Amino acid sequence: MxxxxxxxxxxxxxxxxxxxxxxxxxxxxxxxxxxxxxxxxxxxxxxxxxxxxxxxxxxxxxxxxxxxxxxxxxxxxxxxxxPRVDPDRVAVQDVDGGPALVLTWRTxxxxxxxxxxxxxxxxxxxxxxxxxxxxxxxxxxxxxxxxxxxxxxxxxxxxxRRPVRVLLTPRGVGVTGFDAETWLDWSDVREIAVEHVNQWPVVVLAGKTAAASWRYERRPGPGALRAPLHPRVDVPGPALPVDARVFMAALSRYRDEPATRAEIGTPASRARLLEEHTAR
Structure with a gap:
């Protein structure tokens, strides 16, 4: 085994x-x-x-x-x-005029x-x-x-009170977190890994050194949060409303196989992230 x-x-x-x-x-x-x-x-x-x-x-x-x-x-x-998996937090939506798969964070x-x-x-x-x-x-x-x-x-x-989510589109992946909004095109994602930050793991989509698509915008509010030194999009593990293993597998598939990105924002992409849950 x-x-x-x-x-x-x-x-x-x-x-x-x-x-x-x-x-x-x-x-x-x-x-x-x-x-x-x-x-x-x-x-x-x-x-x-x-x-x-x-x-x-x-x-x-x-x-x-x-x-x-x-x-x-x-x-x-x-x-x-x-339950770890919450289907109500996974939705197919139209975002900025295009199809998207939206995962609302567990908080x-x-x-x-x-x-x-x-x-x-x-x-x-x-x-x-x-x-x-x-x-x-x-x-x-x-x-x-x-x-x-x-x-x-x-x-x-x-x-x-802020809306927090993971956004998957055929173009790329973005995160609207408590402190900042980040974005990377799939073509600029160099690696998908897991790092431990404080007491929980974080899914990290590391970008290429000169990733032109990387966007980091500090959300309004008190405090001074510095932008990461290198392009990256972070998703706290506890925030995921789906099985993290399925989520990681889907990210890797969309990064490695450009032809599969067309399904993002369709019911098929939602079913993929909920596949283990719906199979029970």
Missing amino acids: DQEPEYHRDLRAVGGSAPFVYWSVVVVSALVALWLLALATHLIPEPVPRHELSAPGSVAAAVGGVLWGVVTVTFYVNYLRR TFHRQPIFVAGVVAVLAVQLAVVLSLSDTPAWWAPLVVVGPGLLVAPAKIIEL
Whole structure:
């Protein structure tokens, strides 16, 4: 039996990690939620409170336990229950007057961390209030910890509202990402490979050194993202709404066999990317 390529195993996971990693996160997260709820029960004050921190502390722990329980459930649903292949995100459309196959990104890998960061911010504010009520001198410390995250929160929320997609046409391939729009003609694609960026794999269409078709346009918004030094189009593995192995095979076929590009933007091209899903 042929050994499965390494990038196939990597890209098969929603976020670029093996399932046991996600199960470990779910278990640890659930234990944290249960601990907070147990702490809230323990802190419920006696008929005559022994400490003025008991009541607000109990409420804060209860709210924290519930919120962290929601984090646990959403993580489980997004990373372990929701099917990887989403046919509704793969569509044949007319783009700029020509046929195109549009793959709308899955945004769980971007949305879930922002949601978790929001919950952590709420918990930090709660902790600061509780510490303030107990006259703790450094009650503001939790706010300092989450402060940098709060500063970038507006930009991240704006990113979530932006349409993000992969665009395949008979002429070439483009990506509209959170930060930039990129494009390469098929004739300028030198190599299709997988690189690891942060915690997930990225499908990279590397362009020729002097690729005349390469376009890189920074999307409006805060921050200064530098253009890559060399022509390339990047697709985060977790963003793909189709099986990554099928996606890689289709890209290679369209690059290597120019005659096959005429099918891009037809129902046949959509069926090709969903072939394993529809065959089940």
